[in-house]
Amino acid sequence: MGPSTGGRTRLSGMQKQVLSLYRGFLRATRSKSPEDRREIESFVSAEFRRNSKQVDRKNFIYIEYLLRRGKKQLEQLNSPDTVGLSSMNVTFSETENPKN
Amino acid sequence: MALRAAVLRHVRVAVQTRGLESNPWFPSGSIRLMSSHDDHLTKEEVADRVLSVIKSFPKVDPSRVTPEVHFQKDLGLDSLDNVEIVMALEEEFKLEIPDKEADKIDSCNLAIEYIHNHPLSS
Numbered sequence: 728m729g730p731s732t733g734g735r736t737r738l739s740g741m742q743k744q745v746l747s748l749y750r751g752f753l754r755a756t757r758s759k760s761p762e763d764r765r766e767i768e769s770f771v772s773a774e775f776r777r778n779s780k781q782v783d784r785k786n787f788i789y790i791e792y793l794l795r796r797g798k799k800q801l802e803q804l805n806s807p808d809t810v811g812l813s814s815m816n817v818t819f820s821e822t823e824n825p826k827n
Numbered sequence: 828m829a830l831r832a833a834v835l836r837h838v839r840v841a842v843q844t845r846g847l848e849s850n851p852w853f854p855s856g857s858i859r860l861m862s863s864h865d866d867h868l869t870k871e872e873v874a875d876r877v878l879s880v881i882k883s884f885p886k887v888d889p890s891r892v893t894p895e896v897h898f899q900k901d902l903g904l905d906s907l908d909n910v911e912i913v914m915a916l917e918e919e920f921k922l923e924i925p926d927k928e929a930d931k932i933d934s935c936n937l938a939i940e941y942i943h944n945h946p947l948s949s
Binding site: 741746753775779 | 906921929
């Protein structure tokens with residue numbers, strides 16, 4: 728099973744957790760209205776992409792923290808009371824540009 | 828054990844599929860016709876629909892999409908895009924693909940194979 732085996736992408740356990748969380752978010756948006764869905768999807772996608780570029784992939788402690796926080800946010804999003812992002816902005820906004 | 832897990836998974840999905848009948852987007856007549864095993868999707872039909880979902884993905888150059896294409900190697904996508912594509916395929920074929928399987932689907936061929944072999948794709 729060398730790297731040439733059909734060109735399969737190998738994922739680490741942590742990568743799988745991140746992708747599973749991303750999948751969870753995208754699945755959660757399906758139950759929202761089309762506008763909310765688009766808005767949440769583009770926000771969530773931007774958030775994951777930003778972190779995938781900014782966070783050092785060896786920084787396991789921080790990634791674990793982001794995973795835990797993401798799971799909580801996903802629970803919030805899955806609750807029927809959450810229509811869109813507005814009620815969640817507080818928890819998300821703390822992550823915007825932590826350095827500046 | 829693996830068989831049992833597979834059966835249980837199908838049972839769970841079956842319940843959800845039935846739920847669709849009450850959805851105004853899927854009139855009950857057509858959903859029953861389409862989920863019946865007698866007229867299960869042909870491989871060509873699956874392949875056509877998989878390709879068109881991938882071609883319509885915003886980051887993909889449609890002219891490069893062939894049944895042999897690997898999402899990340901050939902189309903320049905990343906693992907997050909890969910998740911988005913598999914999710915779009917779930918919606919197109921009214922399936923729920925478990926994480927373990929979804930992580931493996933990284934090319935058109937594997938997607939077509941998986942969906943064609945799935946008894947509930949419609």
